[in-house]
Amino acid sequence: MPINKQQVRTALTHVMHPEMGKDLVTLDMIEDLIVQDSFITFTIDLPEKNVSLETALKEKCEEAIRNFVDKDAILDINTAVNISKFRNKEDKGEFPGQGHRNKKEQERDKEEDGELLSGVKNIIAVASGKGGVGKSTVAVNLACGLARSGAKVGLLDTDIYGPSIPTMMDAHERPNITTQKQLVPLKKHGIRFLSMGLLVDPDQAMIWRGPMVTSAVKQFMEEVEWGELDYLVLDLPPGTGDIQLTLVQTVPLTGAVIVSTPQTVALDDARKGVAMFKKVNVPVLGMIENMAYFVPEDMPDKKYHIFGKHGVRKLAERMGTNFLGEVPLEQAVRESGDEGKPIVLQEGLESKSAQAFVEISNNVMQQMAIRNQQQDPTEKIDIKIKP
Numbered sequence: 021m022p023i024n025k026q027q028v029r030t031a032l033t034h035v036m037h038p039e040m041g042k043d044l045v046t047l048d049m050i051e052d053l054i055v056q057d058s059f060i061t062f063t064i065d066l067p068e069k070n071v072s073l074e075t076a077l078k079e080k081c082e083e084a085i086r087n088f089v090d091k092d093a094i095l096d097i098n099t100a101v102n103i104s105k106f107r108n109k110e111d112k113g114e115f116p117g118q119g120h121r122n123k124k125e126q127e128r129d130k131e132e133d134g135e136l137l138s139g140v141k142n143i144i145a146v147a148s149g150k151g152g153v154g155k156s157t158v159a160v161n162l163a164c165g166l167a168r169s170g171a172k173v174g175l176l177d178t179d180i181y182g183p184s185i186p187t188m189m190d191a192h193e194r195p196n197i198t199t200q201k202q203l204v205p206l207k208k209h210g211i212r213f214l215s216m217g218l219l220v221d222p223d224q225a226m227i228w229r230g231p232m233v234t235s236a237v238k239q240f241m242e243e244v245e246w247g248e249l250d251y252l253v254l255d256l257p258p259g260t261g262d263i264q265l266t267l268v269q270t271v272p273l274t275g276a277v278i279v280s281t282p283q284t285v286a287l288d289d290a291r292k293g294v295a296m297f298k299k300v301n302v303p304v305l306g307m308i309e310n311m312a313y314f315v316p317e318d319m320p321d322k323k324y325h326i327f328g329k330h331g332v333r334k335l336a337e338r339m340g341t342n343f344l345g346e347v348p349l350e351q352a353v354r355e356s357g358d359e360g361k362p363i364v365l366q367e368g369l370e371s372k373s374a375q376a377f378v379e380i381s382n383n384v385m386q387q388m389a390i391r392n393q394q395q396d397p398t399e400k401i402d403i404k405i406k407p
């Protein structure tokens with residue numbers, strides 16, 4: 021007798037979600053079910069990347085189909101992350117909260133810190149040891165890349181001495197202030213963002229001392245209406261000095277990514293960046309190699325490793341850190357930055373760098389999910405700031 025969809029659905033009601041105590045059909049996690057003769061394909065929708073859960077659910081689905089439908093069925097079981105589908109369910113309490121800052125922790129934060137980041141699930145710092153390696157370019161493209169996948173994303177430019185995000189986002193207007201005296205982030209390219217550069221004259225900021233910077237950043241976290249966010253990306257000032265050290269302890273960071281070019285002097289500083297985060301117990305999600313190679317437009321077969329070959333990849337291996345991807349040196353990256361149109365939003369993703377940023381965003385999501393499964397939330401330290 022030919023197999024029908026109802027048989028498959030009934031079989032899948034035997035597969036329980038390990039945390040929810042309900043089956044995958046009741047939880048509305050099965051999509052795109054196609055049955056043709058003995059071939060069965062479907063997708064298990066998940067609210068976030070979770071490699072071990074995906075593997076376990078696939079195995080259980082296969083077992084259920086072989087037991088209850090046809091032991092010789094040809095199976096093609098896929099998984100997909102569908103953030104928007106589960107957001108409503110999460111809001112209604114039908115699905116567990118995602119991200120390391122679960123509801124209880126978010127409420128605790130709310131009590132302790134007023135509105136400080138109470139709706140933000142994951143906070144990622146983008147750091148570089150050395151200046152000018154493309155940290156802000158990566159921060160903008162990572163934020164927009166995460167948003168591309170359906171996540172709610174915020175971007176905060178804390179690089180007070182050289183804020184470049186307003187240019188890279190092509191937004192320069194002063195943010196509004198609500199009646200509750202909260203700043204309203206600007207909205208562009210599907211993300212909410214704020215930059216010190218929108219509020220503070222960079223010439224003035226140049227003479228700010230460390231505590232003033234930290235105090236300003238703290239204010240940016242506390243007095244901004246960020247709302248509900250899946251990810252808040254922080255573009256840190258370059259370096260690994262006192263300012264950076266204080267900043268990364270003031271905020272309960274979920275994890276950090278380190279950007280470097282493959283050049284020796286940049287790598288030395290990137291190593292210090294990894295060490296800094298380890299020292300304050302912030303998990304390093306991985307390293308990104310920017311300006312990894314150059315391909316001349318008129319000679320697409322040639323590849324020049326201008327700053328050295330695979331330096332960041334090798335350093336990540338040596339330091340036992342993940343390698344999240346490499347971005348080529350491309351004119352289009354520079355141009356899109358200057359025009360305020362992040363390359364990751366390029367239609368058709370023709371350029372290698374746009375593809376690289378999509379891959380990097382996916383890798384960051386994956387590492388974040390692994391980190392949230394394996395480790396407790398990062399503790400923030402209450403630093404007394406004397407301006």
Ligand SMILES: Nc1ncnc2c1ncn2[C@@H]1O[C@H](COP(=O)(O)OP(=O)(O)OP(=O)(O)O)[C@@H](O)[C@H]1O
Nearest residue numbers: 151152153154155156157258348349350353354357
């Ligand atoms: N992969 C790339 N290909 C081409 N140009 C790039 C690439 N990455 C960054 N750039 C360009 O290099 C310059 C410096 O980049 P960016 O401002 O992102 O660096 P940064 O590390 O944030 O600098 P700072 O230390 O000043 O904060 C910018 O003009 C940017 O457009």
